Amino acid sequence: MPKSKIIQAIVDDDVDLVRSLTRLQVLAHDLRNKELEKWAENELVGYSSEDDVPEYRHAKSINFTYSGINNMVHQVENAPLDPGFLGEDVLNQIADVRFTQSLIAFEALLERSDSSILLDRSIFASVVDKNSNGGxxxxxxxxxxxxxxVQDALAEIKNRLLKSLLLLEEEFGCLDELGIDVAGHSPSRIEHINYEINSGILHIQVDPPAQKEEPIGSKIAWNVVVPIITTLVGGLIGAAIQPFLGLLMS
Structure with missing residues (x-):
């Protein structure tokens, strides 16, 4: 069972994702894990146009509805629209939707009374008119x-948040204090933990921690000491068996 109240609260839905991500942001800062800290920040305040948006925030849809005039006579409301009338160029622009808004705005999409989320694409009305020959x-x-x-995306955010906290708790113990005390953990161990989170949980392409080479001073000392030890041991063994060799030769 988790020892940290923050983890139990997340599992029991006693704390919202905003507060949980804020907590993770603090822990990531203590670990100097810029990738984890940035992920938490982006989820909280939203992604910029330059940011790589995680795959769970990408939706693909060529399902469209329209309200207007059909066959130049019939008025319709929320009728299905054949995506072919939008044309290949438009579909290439809008079929892959990036949801970049903040977590609060993202969650608010579920509060709407509509059965689905409708993104306004009315700007392409003239394209439909042209491709349908005015029909x-x-x-x-x-x-x-x-x-x-949206529900699946929020579940994935919660999943990655929980996995990160569980890994940190396994390494550092209870996470209910204000931050993480990294004293007693070597820099190489911290790097390894950060790599596990970034690569294995967040699925961010990062280089694995570099293998630390033995300091050159240690190598030189070892190369000097080993021959000396070998010589001394050889000399002692030789001195010890010399009397026995003398008896054999006599």
Missing amino acids: IQCFSIGQVIPKSF
């Missing part, structure tokens, strides 16, 4: 994202 005139276009996508 479909859109007042609004929505790209449909199932709410289960």
